[in-house]
Amino acid sequence: MGMTMAEKVLSRASGRREVQPGEYVTAKVDQVMSQEAFAEVYRILKEEGVERVWNPSKIAIMLDHYVPAPSVAQAEVHKLIREGVKKYRIEGWHDMQAGICHQIMGEKGHIIPGELVLGTDSHSTTYGAFGAAGAGIGVSEMAYVLAMGELWMRVPFTIKFVIKGNLPERVMSKDIILFIAGKYTTEVAQYKAIEFKGPTLERMSIASRMTMANMGVELGAKFAFFEADQKTLDYLLPYVREDAKKRVGFFKADPDARYEQVYEIDVSRLEPQVAIPHDVGNVRPISEVEDIKVNQAFLGSCTNGRFEDLEIAAAILKGKRVHAETRLIVFPASWEIYLKALREGILETLIEAGAVICNPGCGPCLGGHMGLLAAGEICIASSNRNFKGRMGSTEAEVYLGSPATVAASAIAGRIVDPRQSKQ
Amino acid sequence: MTLIKGKVWKFGDNINTDVMAPGFVFNAPWEEVRRVVLHIHPKFTREAKPGDVIVAGKNWGCGSSREQAPANLKKLGMGCVVAESFGRIYFRNSVAIALPSIVCPGVSEAFNEGDELELELESAQVRNVTRGTEIKGEALSKDMLGIIAKGGIIPALREKLKIKKLGSFAKPRNQ
Numbered sequence: 001m002g003m004t005m006a007e008k009v010l011s012r013a014s015g016r017r018e019v020q021p022g023e024y025v026t027a028k029v030d031q032v033m034s035q036e037a038f039a040e041v042y043r044i045l046k047e048e049g050v051e052r053v054w055n056p057s058k059i060a061i062m063l064d065h066y067v068p069a070p071s072v073a074q075a076e077v078h079k080l081i082r083e084g085v086k087k088y089r090i091e092g093w094h095d096m097q098a099g100i101c102h103q104i105m106g107e108k109g110h111i112i113p114g115e116l117v118l119g120t121d122s123h124s125t126t127y128g129a130f131g132a133a134g135a136g137i138g139v140s141e142m143a144y145v146l147a148m149g150e151l152w153m154r155v156p157f158t159i160k161f162v163i164k165g166n167l168p169e170r171v172m173s174k175d176i177i178l179f180i181a182g183k184y185t186t187e188v189a190q191y192k193a194i195e196f197k198g199p200t201l202e203r204m205s206i207a208s209r210m211t212m213a214n215m216g217v218e219l220g221a222k223f224a225f226f227e228a229d230q231k232t233l234d235y236l237l238p239y240v241r242e243d244a245k246k247r248v249g250f251f252k253a254d255p256d257a258r259y260e261q262v263y264e265i266d267v268s269r270l271e272p273q274v275a276i277p278h279d280v281g282n283v284r285p286i287s288e289v290e291d292i293k294v295n296q297a298f299l300g301s302c303t304n305g306r307f308e309d310l311e312i313a314a315a316i317l318k319g320k321r322v323h324a325e326t327r328l329i330v331f332p333a334s335w336e337i338y339l340k341a342l343r344e345g346i347l348e349t350l351i352e353a354g355a356v357i358c359n360p361g362c363g364p365c366l367g368g369h370m371g372l373l374a375a376g377e378i379c380i381a382s383s384n385r386n387f388k389g390r391m392g393s394t395e396a397e398v399y400l401g402s403p404a405t406v407a408a409s410a411i412a413g414r415i416v417d418p419r420q421s422k423q
Numbered sequence: 424m425t426l427i428k429g430k431v432w433k434f435g436d437n438i439n440t441d442v443m444a445p446g447f448v449f450n451a452p453w454e455e456v457r458r459v460v461l462h463i464h465p466k467f468t469r470e471a472k473p474g475d476v477i478v479a480g481k482n483w484g485c486g487s488s489r490e491q492a493p494a495n496l497k498k499l500g501m502g503c504v505v506a507e508s509f510g511r512i513y514f515r516n517s518v519a520i521a522l523p524s525i526v527c528p529g530v531s532e533a534f535n536e537g538d539e540l541e542l543e544l545e546s547a548q549v550r551n552v553t554r555g556t557e558i559k560g561e562a563l564s565k566d567m568l569g570i571i572a573k574g575g576i577i578p579a580l581r582e583k584l585k586i587k588k589l590g591s592f593a594k595p596r597n598q
């Protein structure tokens with residue numbers, strides 16, 4: 001019987017020839033990711049007297065949620081993390097000189113197609129863009145994994161989204177994933193694995209795939225896979241350590257794998273999409289939400305802070321000005337992206353248009369710091385969540401859109417269709 | 424057989440972890456945090472008592488991986504959450520910290536706020552004592568029940584470390 005990508009990963013990880021959806025297994029973990037949550041993981045391990053972790057070479061830790069430390073309390077958290085990293089001789093340590101965790105995992109060579117990667121962050125589904133089984137867990141479970149190297153898992157059923165058609169200009173992969181959340185609800189993949197497939201995605205950049213895998217968790221998914229194809233290999237190989245290169249290969253489901261449900265979507269006439277407050281599933285085509293005044297436009301996050309996102313924003317903002325009553329804040333997702341955008345003049349264009357460029361990190365995405373919203377304020381954001389109170393005041397509102405929509409709205413001072421601002 | 428009994432607080436669909444553990448009180452003392460846990464239900468924040476239980480709609484605990492979401496509910500003394508469905512990371516976290524979460528399609532219809540609920544944990548049998556009706560949820564796996572019985576995944580880890588006598592891997596816990 002053919003297997004889905006999730007079944008392949010979990011059968012290998014649990015040492016079985018075959019597994020069935022719904023079954024419980026104990027899976028050996030291939031790679032681990034933790035950010036500021038590691039402070040709590042470390043505190044637990046210390047309290048339990050754990051002197052050594054299961055495998056320091058398979059653990060990656062970085063600081064991204066609150067960098068540089070915005071308060072003394074956070075500085076203490078970072079200090080504790082650095083202590084833990086030293087104590088356990090963690091090999092994949094990046095401090096705050098790397099960027100947002102999910103971007104860094106690929107860029108620093110920690111992701112291998114077909115492997116099981118658990119992170120203390122819900123958007124660990126992002127690794128599915130490389131054909132890896134990425135999933136989020138909490139801090140207690142992570143403490144268990146760091147000590148034992150394994151964890152119980154339920155084999156998920158798999159659903160498939162087949163995407164066809166050429167995306168219209170200035171309509172992005174973010175619009176596809178928002179459209180799915182709106183049409184099929186944020187529960188469509190509850191307890192399930194997703195496989196994204198189809199000609200549109202074969203042509204799509206790795207960055208655009210990451211946006212969709214990232215938001216797989218907003219559909220309730222455990223894993224959100226793309227096939228690992230030639231593009232994946234070309235992207236990953238320069239980053240992966242010499243001794244791990246032989247593990248990097250194509251990875252996909254068997255042709256006769258079983259799917260619980262298959263959805264087909266033609267995106268050739270897709271409009272830009274916007275998720276309105278306060279739920280990711282409250283999605284409207286942009287023509288229905290235009291003219292909402294925005295106080296802030298936020299370009300960044302692990303969803304849409306990549307080079308192509310900054311590039312399209314710069315193309316839209318070139319020679320224009322951010323609206324006088326709107327502030328545009330930009331967070332490149334990593335140092336590598338930051339440097340590239342700097343060298344190619346993208347940052348210059350954005351600054352000239354009136355953007356404030358901040359250092360790579362999560363910034364205001366989860367209401368931490370650097371651009372929080374006051375009561376009554378409205379933000380158009382390229383990030384992934386618009387929950388009440390997510391980006392500051394519980395009386396503020398967050399709308400989610402693509403980087404193109406964010407850039408065009410920053411100029412207009414209100415939500416507008418990025419295709420209209422084209423000359 | 425474990426019986427969990429309590430007065431019901433009711434919630435709708437898609438209640439996310441941000442409202443159970445808001446980012447803006449991450450570093451705040453518990454006295455401050457407790458006032459905003461589930462701030463979307465002002466009566467709950469003022470009147471919920473230890474021993475109460477929660478009945479919720481679909482996708483309870485969707486959103487982030489923050490373990491504080493179920494942990495805060497446990498700290499408030501909630502006995503269990505019975506919902507139409509759960510966000511998966513929340514569900515794992517609630518097992519990990521030993522707050523029983525039971526998937527029970529139809530439960531929203533079966534309870535009004537203030538009703539008395541009785542859950543038989545192992546069988547996932549859910550009773551509305553006030554109405555005198557019963558409904559069956561999905562039983563947890565043996566592994567999950569085992570973790571909950573031990574008080575969470577950390578006590579379970581403690582036991583494993585002891586049994587395996589992992590030598591220098593783990594030193595005895597300071598009491």
Ligand code: SF4
Pocket residue numbers: 065100101102121123301302303361362365366383384
């Ligand atoms: S950018 Fe936002 S969603 Fe992504 S890891 Fe940071 S806080 Fe989470």
